[in-house]
Amino acid sequence: xxxxxxxxxxxxxxxxxxxxxxxxxxxxxxxxxxxxxxxxxxxxxxxxxxxxxxxxxxxxxxxxxxxxxxxxxxxxxxxxxxxxxxxxxxxxxxxxxxxxxxxxxxxxxxxxxxxxxxxxxxxxxxxxxxxxxxxxxxxxxxxxxxxxxxxxxxxxxxxxxxxxxxxxxxxxxxxxxxxxxxxxxxxxxxxxxxxxxxxxxxxxxxxxxxxxxxxxx
Amino acid sequence: xxxxxxxxxxxxxxxxxxxxxxxxxxxxxxxxxxxxxxxxxxxxxxxxxxxxxxxxxxxxxxxxxxxxxxxxxxxxxxxxxxxxxxxxxxxxxxxxxxxxxxxxxxxxxxxxxxxxxxxxxxxxxxxxxxxxxxxxxxxxxxxxxxxxxxxxxxxxxxxxxxxxxxxxxxxxxxxxxxxxxxxxxxxxxxxxxxxxxxxxxxxxxxxxxxxxxxxxxxxxxxxxxx
Numbered sequence: 070x071x072x073x074x075x076x077x078x079x080x081x082x083x084x085x086x087x088x089x090x091x092x093x094x095x096x097x098x099x100x101x102x103x104x105x106x107x108x109x110x111x112x113x114x115x116x117x118x119x120x121x122x123x124x125x126x127x128x129x130x131x132x133x134x135x136x137x138x139x140x141x142x143x144x145x146x147x148x149x150x151x152x153x154x155x156x157x158x159x160x161x162x163x164x165x166x167x168x169x170x171x172x173x174x175x176x177x178x179x180x181x182x183x184x185x186x187x188x189x190x191x192x193x194x195x196x197x198x199x200x201x202x203x204x205x206x207x208x209x210x211x212x213x214x215x216x217x218x219x220x221x222x223x224x225x226x227x228x229x230x231x232x233x234x235x236x237x238x239x240x241x242x243x244x245x246x247x248x249x250x251x252x253x254x255x256x257x258x259x260x261x262x263x264x265x266x267x268x269x270x271x272x273x274x275x276x277x278x279x280x281x282x283x284x285x286x
Numbered sequence: 287x288x289x290x291x292x293x294x295x296x297x298x299x300x301x302x303x304x305x306x307x308x309x310x311x312x313x314x315x316x317x318x319x320x321x322x323x324x325x326x327x328x329x330x331x332x333x334x335x336x337x338x339x340x341x342x343x344x345x346x347x348x349x350x351x352x353x354x355x356x357x358x359x360x361x362x363x364x365x366x367x368x369x370x371x372x373x374x375x376x377x378x379x380x381x382x383x384x385x386x387x388x389x390x391x392x393x394x395x396x397x398x399x400x401x402x403x404x405x406x407x408x409x410x411x412x413x414x415x416x417x418x419x420x421x422x423x424x425x426x427x428x429x430x431x432x433x434x435x436x437x438x439x440x441x442x443x444x445x446x447x448x449x450x451x452x453x454x455x456x457x458x459x460x461x462x463x464x465x466x467x468x469x470x471x472x473x474x475x476x477x478x479x480x481x482x483x484x485x486x487x488x489x490x491x492x493x494x495x496x497x498x499x500x501x502x503x504x505x506x507x508x509x510x511x512x
Contacts, residue, residue, distance in 0.1 A: 130442070130488035131481050132449035134460055139481075142473040147289050221352065228354035232453060239357055252364035260353050260361060267352035 073254040077245050084241035085262050091237060092224040094159050099166025099223065100216070106167060107174025121171065128168035133226045136161040141233040158230035166223045173215045177208035210281050217274030221267050228263075238262065289474060296475045299466035306462035307483055313376065313448045313458065314487075317383040318441055324384060325391020332396050343392065350389030355447055358382045363454045379451035387444050394436045398429035431503060438495035442488045449484070459483050 074081070109121035128136075141157035152160070181204045189199040231240035242259040246252050331343030350358075363378035373381070402425050410420040452461035463480035467473045 126489070126492075127485060130446075130485040132446040132460060132484060134449045134452070135463065135477065135480055135484065138460075138464065138467070139473070139477045142467060143477050146474055225352075225354040228356045229450075231356070239354070239360075242357075243360070246364065251368075253361070253366075253368045256357060256361045256365050260357050263353045263357060264349060268348065271352065 073245070073249065073251055073258055076249075077255075080245070081238070081241060081258065081262060084236070084238040085266060087236070088224065088227055088238040089266065091155070091159060091230065091235070092162065092220070092227040095162025095227065096166050096170075096220050096223045098159065098163040099219075100170045102163060102167035103170025104174050106171035107178065110171060110175040111178045125168045125171045128164055133161060133165045134229050134232065136164055137229050137233050140164075154230065154233050154235035157233055158227070158235045161229075162223055162227055165226055166219055169219045169222060170216070173212050173219060174208070176215070177212035178204060180211045181207050213281065214274060214278045217270060217277070221270055224267060224270070225263070291474060292472070293475050293478070295470050295472040296466055296479055299462070299469070299476070300479070302457075303459070303462055303479070303483070306457055306459045307487075309376075309451075309456060310445070310448055310458040310460075310483075311487070313379060313383070313451055313456070314441075314445045316380055317387055317444050317448065320380070320384040321387035321391050321444070324388030325395050328388060328392030329395035329399060332392060333399060347389045347392050350386050351393075355382065355386050356450055356453065358386055359450055359454060375451060375454035375456040378454050379448070379456055383444060383447055383451075386447065387440065390440050390443065391437075394433050394440060395429075397436070398433035399425070401432050402428055434499060434503075435495070438491060441491050445484070445487050445491070 106121045106124050109117045110125070112118055112121070137158060140160040141152065141154065144157065144160065145152050185203055185207075186199060189203045194203070227237060228239040230237055231243060234240070236244070238259055242255045246255045249255065328343050328346060331339045332347070334340055334343070359379060359382040362382045363373065363375070366373060366378075406424055407420060410424045415423070448458060449460035451458050452464065455461075459480050463476045466479075467476040470476070
């Protein structure tokens with residue numbers, strides 16, 4: 070294991086950086102899309118609520134691997150332009166993260182008592198004002214810890230990008246494996262790398278959770 | 287957006303779909319049963335009085351929750367032969383899925399057990415109940431209510447995760463999609479078919495959970511935890 074890291078450590082660390090980057094991008098885009106879906110789930114209009122529910126249920130029932138293939142092979146046929154493995158993988162991670170984030174956003178908004186909405190509306194505030202000043206700030210605090218979980222999930226799922234040929238951490242390990250033949254060492258090394266990254270993120274998330282002291286109220 | 291959808295193009299491949307679906311279901315069922323057993327062991331470790339056991343249980347859970355299933359699968363499929371243990375794709379997938387899912391089962395079961403206060407055990411023992419009776423009549427009915435919703439979730443996660451078996455040459459639904467897709471270049475149609483199978487399986491679990499939940503716990507029990 071040590072020999073693999075001595076020879077390929079720099080390469081693996083750079084690949085880990087790529088993994089962090091694409092999963093962050095997937096989380097960001099998925100977060101935006103998920104926020105829209107999550108807002109739709111708490112909408113006053115029944116049609117919008119049902120559509121948003123169908124969206125989340127659909128994307129939570131399709132394996133991310135299938136989404137990867139769809140974005141890489143299928144999406145180009147639909148939109149008429151070739152997608153790079155990077156673009157396809159980002160899109161797949163975005164769809165996967167969006168359904169998770171939609172639930173996080175919905176739970177965040179639902180955590181604010183109905184009475185606050187009613188009070189705000191009774192004071193003459195508009196929907197946007199209520200969201201901006203009353204519900205939003207409270208919901209965001211509730212959303213923070215599960216969002217960290219979504220990031221970790223997305224980071225793990227980003228390993229599937231290797232299957233459509235995007236060279237991130239897992240693909241890099243497979244390439245090194247083919248060159249050196251040291252399967253166990255290479256794969257154990259990246260398993261450890263993934264663990265350190267994700268565990269680090271979850272520790273930061275735990276620290277944030279304690280800082281805002283919202284887990285147990 | 288001028289793609290002309292032609293579902294007839296995948297019809298020749300539909301013959302092999304039931305077999306592929308059976309592989310997906312079989313792999314999932316085996317994984318669920320084995321990982322549930324592993325989860326029971328894990329939960330007992332995590333609740334043990336010995337610090338070492340608790341640490342081993344916690345380390346197992348944290349490690350699995352923070353590493354990708356795909357890498358674990360590669361580790362089992364490519365790494366273990368280096369130690370002299372040769373496995374076919376199905377065996378490797380079953381092992382990797384079981385170890386991974388076992389960690390989540392551990393947390394679900396531990397969460398359920400944690401909800402029972404010590405006083406209930408003491409009360410049961412003071413009534414002269416044996417350990418088994420306490421578990422059967424006091425602990426289990428309450429724990430089951432708590433673990434029921436997340437358990438259904440985990441079943442769905444296992445079905446979704448089983449798609450990774452296609453990467454190590456198991457002919458499941460995901461593999462069917464790739465084969466049919468690359469043979470016909472009809473990726474949208476094959477995606478639709480595979481998507482319907484996975485959504486159907488997952489929603490079947492979801493519905494079964496809600497229906498049996500109502501039967502077991504009454505209409506007040508809404509499906510939570512998703």
